[in-house]
Amino acid sequence: MSTFYEIWDYQTRNQINSVETEEAAHAFVHRLFELNGPDGVRDLAIVRQEPDASGDYEPTLILEGAELLANAETLKARGSSG
DSSP, X not given: OOOEEEEEETTTTEEEEEESSHHHXXXXXXXXXXXXXXXXXXXXXXXXXXXXXXXXXXXXXXEEHHHHHHHHHHHHHHHHHO
């Protein structure tokens, strides 16, 4: 069992995507931001799922809401200036 990352819409409580790396999760959110603007990522969260000693997966919140939106905006600004 290995660690993976999920993107959740915490308003609808739906999982939107599951990826293997945190970088891929951020890239996915960044793409949603590019396509849909701030409203497309405002209610999202990135959650790490990591197995504990017993093999059960334990969720850890990485970023959500305003912090995730700020991160997506920063990535967009870096992309447009380079």
